[in-house]
Amino acid sequence: MEKGQFHSKSGPLAIAALACALLTALPAQATDLLQAWQAAQTHDPQLLAARAAHGSAQPQRQQAKALWRPSIGLTASAGRGYGETQMQGAQFTAPGMGTSNGVDFGTSVTHGNATQVALQASQPLFNPERRAQQQQLNASADMGDLQWQAAQQAAMLRTARHYLDLAVAQEALRVLDQQLAAVDQAFAEAQERFDLGAAPITAVHETRAQQAQLQARRLAAQATLEVQRRQLHDTTGLPAETLAPHLPTAIAPLGQALELWQERAAAYNFHIRLQQRAVDAAQAEAGKHRASAAPKLDLIAQAQQQRLSGRGDFGHHARTKDTQALIGVQLTVPLYTGGYRSAKAEETQAQWLAAQAQLEATQAEVARQVHAAWLGEQTGVQQVRALEAALHASAARQDATRTGQTAGDRTVLDVLHADNDHAATTLALAQARSSLLVAQLQLAQLAGQLDESALQHANQSLAASQPNNQN
Numbered sequence: 203m204e205k206g207q208f209h210s211k212s213g214p215l216a217i218a219a220l221a222c223a224l225l226t227a228l229p230a231q232a233t234d235l236l237q238a239w240q241a242a243q244t245h246d247p248q249l250l251a252a253r254a255a256h257g258s259a260q261p262q263r264q265q266a267k268a269l270w271r272p273s274i275g276l277t278a279s280a281g282r283g284y285g286e287t288q289m290q291g292a293q294f295t296a297p298g299m300g301t302s303n304g305v306d307f308g309t310s311v312t313h314g315n316a317t318q319v320a321l322q323a324s325q326p327l328f329n330p331e332r333r334a335q336q337q338q339l340n341a342s343a344d345m346g347d348l349q350w351q352a353a354q355q356a357a358m359l360r361t362a363r364h365y366l367d368l369a370v371a372q373e374a375l376r377v378l379d380q381q382l383a384a385v386d387q388a389f390a391e392a393q394e395r396f397d398l399g400a401a402p403i404t405a406v407h408e409t410r411a412q413q414a415q416l417q418a419r420r421l422a423a424q425a426t427l428e429v430q431r432r433q434l435h436d437t438t439g440l441p442a443e444t445l446a447p448h449l450p451t452a453i454a455p456l457g458q459a460l461e462l463w464q465e466r467a468a469a470y471n472f473h474i475r476l477q478q479r480a481v482d483a484a485q486a487e488a489g490k491h492r493a494s495a496a497p498k499l500d501l502i503a504q505a506q507q508q509r510l511s512g513r514g515d516f517g518h519h520a521r522t523k524d525t526q527a528l529i530g531v532q533l534t535v536p537l538y539t540g541g542y543r544s545a546k547a548e549e550t551q552a553q554w555l556a557a558q559a560q561l562e563a564t565q566a567e568v569a570r571q572v573h574a575a576w577l578g579e580q581t582g583v584q585q586v587r588a589l590e591a592a593l594h595a596s597a598a599r600q601d602a603t604r605t606g607q608t609a610g611d612r613t614v615l616d617v618l619h620a621d622n623d624h625a626a627t628t629l630a631l632a633q634a635r636s637s638l639l640v641a642q643l644q645l646a647q648l649a650g651q652l653d654e655s656a657l658q659h660a661n662q663s664l665a666a667s668q669p670n671n672q673n
Contacts, residue, residue, distance in 0.1 A: 233440070233444055233445055233446055233447055233448075234447070234448060234661055234664060235361075235362060235365055235447070235448075235657060235660060235661040235664055236654075236657055236658060236661050237440075238361055238364075238365050238434065238437075238438050238440070238447070239358060239361050239362075239654070239657055241438035241439055241440050242357060242361045242437050242438045242439075243357075244439070245437065245438055245439030246357050246360070246361070246437050246438070247436075248353070248356075248357065248360075249353060249354070249357040252349065252350055252353030252354075252357075253350065253353075255346070255349065255350075256346055256347070256349070256350035256353075258346055259342075259343045259344075259346030259347050259350070260343070262339045262340075262342050262343040262346065263339070263340060263343045265339050266335075266336045266339035266340050266343070269326070269332050269335060269336050269339075270326055270332070270336070271325075272323055272324065272325045273323065273324055273325075274321075274322070274323045275321075275322050275323075276319075276320070276321050276322075277318075277319070277320045277322075278317075278318065278319045278320075279316075279317070279318045280315070280316065280317045280318075281315075281316055282313070282314070282315065282316065283311070283314050283315070283316025283510050284311065284312055284313075284314070285309070285310070285311045285314070285316075285510045285522055286308075286309065286310045286311070286312075286514075286515075287307075287308065287309045287310075287522070288306075288307070288308050289306065289307040289308070290306045291303075291304055291305075291306075292304075292305045292306070292307060293305065308516065309514065309516070309520060309522055310514035310515035310516055310520060311510050311511065311512050311513070311514040311520045311521070311522060312512070312513060312514055312515060313512050313513050314510045314511050314512025314513070314514070314520070314521075315510070315511055315512055316508070316509065316510045317508070317509045318506070318507070318508045318509075319506065319507050320504065320505070320506035320507075321504065321505050321506070322502065322503070322504040322505075322506075323502065323503045323504070324500045324501065324502045324503075324532070325500065325501040325502075326498070326499075326500055327499045327500060327501055327531070328497070328498065328499040329498045329499070329500075330489075330493035330496040330498075331490055331493040331494050331496065331498070332498075333493070334486050334487075334489040334490035334492075334493050335486070335490050337482070337486040337489070338483050338486035338487055338490060341479050341480075341482040341483035341486055342483055344479045344482075345476055345479045345480060345483065348472050348475050348476040348479060349476060351472055352472035352473065352476065355472065355647045355650075355652040355653075356647070358643070358647070358652050358653075358656075358657060359640075359643055359644060359647050359652065360437065361434075361437055361438070362639070362640065362643050362657070362660065363640055364430070364433050364434040364437050365434060365447045366447065366449075366450070366636040366639060366640060367430045367433070367434075367636075368427070368430040368431055368433070368434050368445060368446075368447050369447040369448060369449045369450075369632075369636065370449070370629075370632050370633050370636050371423070371426050371427040371429075371430040371431075372427055372446060372447075373449055373628075373629065373632045374423045374426070374427075374629055374632075375420065375423045375424060375427050377625045377628050377629055378416060378419055378420045378423050378625075379420070380625070381416050381621060381622070381625050382413070382416050382417065382420060384621055385409060385412050385413045385416055385618070385621075386413065388409045388412075388614055388617065388618070389406070389409040389410060389413055392405040392406045392408075392409050392614055393406055405613070405614045405615075408613075408614055408615045408618065409614055409618070412618045431445050434447075447664070448664040449632050449635065449636070449664070450635040450636060450638075450639045450660075450663045450664055451635070451663060451664070452663060453583075453586065453635060453638050453639055453642070453663045454663075455579070455580075455583040456579055456642055456645065460572075460573065460576050463572050463575075463576055463645060463648070463649055464569060464572055464573075466649035466650070466651065467568050467569070467572045467648050467649050467650070468565065468568075468569075469650075470649055470650030470651065471568050471648055471649065471650050472650055473564055473568060474561070474564055474565055474568055475650075477557070477560055477561045477564045478561060480557050480560070480561070481554070481557045481558055481561050483557075484550070484553050484554040484556075484557040485554050485557075487550045487553065487554070488547065488550035488551045488553070488554045490550075491543060491546045491547040491550050492547050494536060494539075494543050494547075495536055495543055496536075497533060497534065497535045498533070498534045498535075499531060499532070499533055499534075500531065500532045500534070501530075501531055501532075502528070502529070502530065502531070502532045503528070503529040504526075504527070504528050504529075505525075505526070505527040505528075506525070506526050506527075507523070507524065507525045507526075508522075508523070508524045508525075509521070509522070509523050509524075510522045510523075568648060571644075571648055572645070572648045572649070575641050575644045575645045575648060576645060578637070578638075578641035578644075579638065579641040579642055579645060582634060582637055582638035582641050583638060585634045585638075586631065586634045586635055586638055589627060589630055589631040589634050590631060592627050592630075592631075593624075593627045593628060593631055596620070596623050596624040596627045597624060599620050599623070599624075600620045600621060600623075600624045603616050603617050603619075603620040604617055604620075639660055639663060642660070643656065643657075643660060
């Protein structure tokens with residue numbers, strides 16, 4: 203009774219797995235790496251955040267240009283006012299009255315309406331502090347551009363990794379489904395031969411144990427597949443049921459020396475270039491505070507008028523009016539700021555030195571990453587070749603073992619071991635090819651050369667691969 207019950211449960215499981223695979227195979231054919239990247243450009247949360255942050259770069263450049271443009275200001279005020287002037291010992295001359303010396307004049311408005319209007323324009327002519335500030339703003343804008351380009355490359359590599367992780371996960375499930383189908387058949391045959399007395403009970407137990415192990419591994423593989431599918435869905439926004447990436451097949455080795463990749467990274471790596479601009483920005487900040495002690499020369503033009511009218515001490519209708527206009531140059535010489543300027547200059551100088559040290563550390567770290575990625579690409583090529591040979595050998599061993607079982611020279615356990623080895627080699631090869639492709643894309647990223655053409659080249663290694671059946 204126990205044998206029959208176990209057999210009845212395993213058969214429907216395999217049938218359901220194959221049916222589910224057939225249902226999901228059709229929509230999966232539309233997904234390739236470039237399509238995933240195109241979708242990620244408008245959906246990847248990290249890339250969207252980087253795009254929003256990049257919006258500050260152009261305004262910073264506009265600020266830098268505005269520092270050397272004229273500035274114009276208008277002020278106006280109105281209210282109640284009081285005014286009094288006194289003049290003594292003046293000379294007074296009027297037609298028909300002659301000239302009088304020692305004359306006193308006085309005006310008074312004690313309760314009046316006061317208005318004031320002033321218009322002023324200035325154009326910087328010489329300002330070292332403003333020049334340093336302009337350099338700082340341009341450096342910050344360049345950093346914004348570099349951060350955006352680095353974020354695009356990181357999103358490309360992230361999308362490719364998620365894509366290939368899902369491809370490996372679905373390949374693992376496909377291989378497990380094949381193994382389960384083969385074990386189900388072997389179990390049925392072992393059960394039938396045992397019932398006929400042509401095989402020992404050990405063959406039934408061995409296939410049953412293998413069947414249970416594969417079912418447990420399939421559950422874990424199914425969970426991994428769902429996690430990887432959700433990860434790619436979150437990155438691309440594509441419907442989960444259409445996400446069935448292709449596995450890489452033949453991948454051409456890059457075949458370039460490590461020194462060449464190191465030179466490219468030193469010249470074009472976005473993290474190094476970003477840190478170089480950070481050094482420039484820190485240097486400009488230090489220069490700005492050093493230049494704050496320098497004289498400044500501005501071209502200015504101003505006009506203002508003040509009026510006060512109302513009741514005063516010398517009459518009920520008193521009024522004063524003062525109009526001034528000026529065009530010329532204005533020299534400003536800072537003399538003393540209480541020590542703030544020198545202290546700030548020392549602080550920014552230390553920050554500049556820290557930025558230079560960070561640049562050297564970034565250069566060394568990128569060089570290590572290039573070396574590691576290059577070694578990964580080199581060893582990955584050799585590993586793929588070795589696993590391809592191992593896959594052919596394991597397939598030959600699998601056929602020979604099955605032939606030996608038919609002839610009575612091999613047992614069911616031998617066949618199961620050969621199947622397991624072939625499946626493990628298949629998955630190892632898929633993982634090695636995916637890792638090799640990622641290593642090549644990472645090298646391109648470190649060298650500042652990861653773009654859509656690089657993704658197109660990587661996609662060509664996937665195009666020959668047909669989507670596999672999966673759940």
